[in-house]
Amino acid sequence: MCNTTDINREMGKHEIALNYCSNKHAVQKGANPAPKLILDGEVVEFVAGDTILQVAERAGRGHLIPRYCYHPGLPIAGTCRMCTVEVEKMVKLMTACSTPAADGMVVHTKTERVLKSRAGVMEFLLINHPLDCPVCDKAGECDLQDNNYRYGPVTSSFLEDKRTYPKAATKKLSEKITLNMNRCVHCERCVRFSEEVVKSCDLMMVNRSWHKELTLADDKLGLTSEYQGCLSDFCPVGALTFNDFRFVKRSWFLQRHPSVCDGCSKGCNIEVHSEDNIIYRFTPAYNEKINGHWICDTGRLSYHQVMDPTRIVRPMLAHNGALQATSWELAQAATGHLLETAKKVKVVIGTDATIEEIRYLQAALPDMFGSKFTFRSFNGTGTLSTSSQDKKLDHLLIMQDKTANLRGAEECKLAPLENGQINDSDLVLLVRFGRSAVPAVGNGQKLILLGVWNSAEQASLGAAVEVMLPGLATVEKSGTYINCDGIRQQFIPAVVHLGEGMAVNRLLRFTKK
Amino acid sequence: MATKTVNVSRPYTWQEKFYLFAIVQGLLITLKHFINGFFLRKHNTIMYPEVKREYSNRFRGSHFISVDKNKTENCTACYLCQTVCPAECITIVAGERESSKNPDGVKKEKRPVRFDIDSLRCCFCGFCEEACPKDAIKLSGKYEMAATSRSDTKYDLIYLKREVKGRG
Ligand code: SF4
Ligand code: SF4
Ligand code: SF4
Ligand code: SF4
Numbered sequence: 001m002c003n004t005t006d007i008n009r010e011m012g013k014h015e016i017a018l019n020y021c022s023n024k025h026a027v028q029k030g031a032n033p034a035p036k037l038i039l040d041g042e043v044v045e046f047v048a049g050d051t052i053l054q055v056a057e058r059a060g061r062g063h064l065i066p067r068y069c070y071h072p073g074l075p076i077a078g079t080c081r082m083c084t085v086e087v088e089k090m091v092k093l094m095t096a097c098s099t100p101a102a103d104g105m106v107v108h109t110k111t112e113r114v115l116k117s118r119a120g121v122m123e124f125l126l127i128n129h130p131l132d133c134p135v136c137d138k139a140g141e142c143d144l145q146d147n148n149y150r151y152g153p154v155t156s157s158f159l160e161d162k163r164t165y166p167k168a169a170t171k172k173l174s175e176k177i178t179l180n181m182n183r184c185v186h187c188e189r190c191v192r193f194s195e196e197v198v199k200s201c202d203l204m205m206v207n208r209s210w211h212k213e214l215t216l217a218d219d220k221l222g223l224t225s226e227y228q229g230c231l232s233d234f235c236p237v238g239a240l241t242f243n244d245f246r247f248v249k250r251s252w253f254l255q256r257h258p259s260v261c262d263g264c265s266k267g268c269n270i271e272v273h274s275e276d277n278i279i280y281r282f283t284p285a286y287n288e289k290i291n292g293h294w295i296c297d298t299g300r301l302s303y304h305q306v307m308d309p310t311r312i313v314r315p316m317l318a319h320n321g322a323l324q325a326t327s328w329e330l331a332q333a334a335t336g337h338l339l340e341t342a343k344k345v346k347v348v349i350g351t352d353a354t355i356e357e358i359r360y361l362q363a364a365l366p367d368m369f370g371s372k373f374t375f376r377s378f379n380g381t382g383t384l385s386t387s388s389q390d391k392k393l394d395h396l397l398i399m400q401d402k403t404a405n406l407r408g409a410e411e412c413k414l415a416p417l418e419n420g421q422i423n424d425s426d427l428v429l430l431v432r433f434g435r436s437a438v439p440a441v442g443n444g445q446k447l448i449l450l451g452v453w454n455s456a457e458q459a460s461l462g463a464a465v466e467v468m469l470p471g472l473a474t475v476e477k478s479g480t481y482i483n484c485d486g487i488r489q490q491f492i493p494a495v496v497h498l499g500e501g502m503a504v505n506r507l508l509r510f511t512k513k
Numbered sequence: 514m515a516t517k518t519v520n521v522s523r524p525y526t527w528q529e530k531f532y533l534f535a536i537v538q539g540l541l542i543t544l545k546h547f548i549n550g551f552f553l554r555k556h557n558t559i560m561y562p563e564v565k566r567e568y569s570n571r572f573r574g575s576h577f578i579s580v581d582k583n584k585t586e587n588c589t590a591c592y593l594c595q596t597v598c599p600a601e602c603i604t605i606v607a608g609e610r611e612s613s614k615n616p617d618g619v620k621k622e623k624r625p626v627r628f629d630i631d632s633l634r635c636c637f638c639g640f641c642e643e644a645c646p647k648d649a650i651k652l653s654g655k656y657e658m659a660a661t662s663r664s665d666t667k668y669d670l671i672y673l674k675r676e677v678k679g680r681g
């Protein structure tokens with residue numbers, strides 16, 4: 001949500017594209033003094049070009065005006081009529097989302113006429129609504145439920161049969177999205193999203209009024225965009241639901257904590273939804289400078305990597321040529337012994353490590369074991385090794401670099417690994433957190449693995465692995481990433497790690513007696 | 514603070530001192546029960562387990578889940594009972610019902626894959642029954658819930674879907 005300090009901030013072109021309309025008019029120079037209007041008896045300032053709803057949002061009072069079709073990231077449509085407010089000297093009720101605010105307007109959001117209109121809209125919406133709440137994945141975070149609880153009529157005067165869409169009852173629009181047409185309130189957010197934001201134009205409304213129906217532009221193709229999960233985020237009802245979350249959890253059980261997506265160098269802001277530290281989904285968190293209201297599906301599904309059952313979450317030690325689970329004391333002692341006795345150690349840090357982790361390794365290892373370390377970074381997205389080679393893969397968010405902190409590694413003066421090959425050292429400390437690829441390791445070098453590894457990745461390195469020290473994934477730790485645009489983002493743990501993994505500084509602290 | 518003791522004893526009346534009256538009173542009560550039980554056959558106890566106690570229709574006993582005519586459970590795995598349960602003894606895992614097993618079409622697309630009630634934790638408050646939007650979970654009149662092992666006290670979906678006549 002915007003606050004008044006955001007208003008004067010300059011916005012780049014990319015940001016305006018992300019925040020399609022909410023802050024479109026934010027750049028206003030020389031508009032002095034700011035225009036004002038009276039909202040429910042309180043004088044609020046606004047920026048010329050705002051609509052009444054945006055004025056209310058800027059003043060932090062957006063909750064006073066219910067809405068279905070308005071979404072700050074989408075163009076304004078004004079189709080649902082839920083947002084009507086009373087404006088003095090205007091005969092009819094006005095839709096707050098699409099009426100431009102004017103200096104000196106007097107707006108009321110709670111008069112009897114307004115409440116009656118809202119109850120009317122609610123009654124009309126509920127005429128044909130199936131009230132599937134027990135099976136609907138939206139229940140608990142559904143605008144229709146919330147608005148009906150606040151503004152809806154207690155009874156319905158509709159006795160006839162409800163309209164149903166027999167064919168489209170539940171239909172998979174793609175691998176990721178299921179449509180239940182009976183629940184749709186025809187707000188057309190999804191259509192505007194596909195046309196204006198992701199520009200895939202794969203959804204459209206056919207027919208009118210009673211028969212209005214959401215369909216795919218091409219039935220065979222299905223949905224094609226990389227941002228399908230967003231459809232289920234902003235669909236105000238449970239019409240579009242994300243298959244990965246389908247029937248998995250009821251939303252009221254989930255705790256929500258902010259974090260940063262480490263799926264690519266964009267570093268989108270996310271909300272981690274978990275119960276008892278088991279993650280059930282990622283959703284986008286609004287950040288006007290980075291991701292706006294959206295995240296891509298790959299990032300959204302990347303919680304599976306944190307929850308991966310094959311992820312190694314116990315320290316392991318090579319014994320008779322095979323890695324076996326062990327205790328931290330033994331693993332740390334073995335690590336200390338290896339680092340002590342080796343002559344030349346190469347530390348290869350994936351560019352998915354946080355700045356703090358890189359700095360810690362750079363400072364602590366030579367401090368503890370002397371200057372036999374060479375530090376290198378490894379990215380592994382194709383041949384990419386510096387941030388200048390990184391490029392956008394689409395017009396919205398997705399970046400080519402699939403690690404989160406290449407810029408941060410450069411800031412720590414970490415040189416990229418030559419040719420992506422590790423040669424000529426006795427011991428290699430491989431630090432990566434599940435995102436950067438696994439570099440090729442030449443023969444005759446012992447290996448210590450640290451961070452987030454799954455068993456396949458570990459197995460790919462063969463018998464050279466002496467010790468495996470499990471670390472924490474992004475959502476489980478705190479740290480700083482610098483994203484592709486040079487924005488520095490700090491984050492704190494969103495969930496508590498459920499295995500035995502440890503933060504890097506804790507983990508290496510006891511390797512030396 | 515000084516404690517003040519109040520003596521509440523009183524002297525016995527002469528009837529109380531002459532305790533034969535009380536003994537006769539007691540003997541009369543015994544005689545009444547003897548006549549009721551032995552000659553008139555009116556019992557206050559029953560010969561359990563041959564004879565079962567009749568409880569009120571509103572008695573809250575072991576849970577069951579009602580089924581429709583296809584023997585499909587009415588439960589749609591909405592988790593409302595799990596949410597409301599004060600003892601936190603219900604564990605549900607939801608899943609999708611195969612369309613072939615779902616003659617009612619979209620109405621029953623969601624189903625409980627697992628539905629466990631830990632009857633040792635349950636306090637038989639009946640909130641789950643109250644919360645259920647589908648009238649699926651109910652408390653039957655069954656009050657014999659003793660079990661010989663702990664695992665038997667965990668009711669699973671198969672047990673919960675048992676046939677219950679009336680309220681059991
Ligand atoms: S969309 Fe909302 S109101 Fe409709 S069934 Fe789902 S939760 Fe209930
Ligand atoms: S599917 Fe959802 S977002 Fe799309 S028109 Fe219907 S209610 Fe709106
Ligand atoms: S009767 Fe009460 S305690 Fe027992 S399962 Fe139902 S809600 Fe829980
Ligand atoms: S028994 Fe009733 S309340 Fe419990 S999950 Fe099933 S439908 Fe919902």
Ligand code: FES
Binds near residue numbers: 068077083084
């Ligand atoms: S929110 Fe204003 S008309 Fe829909």
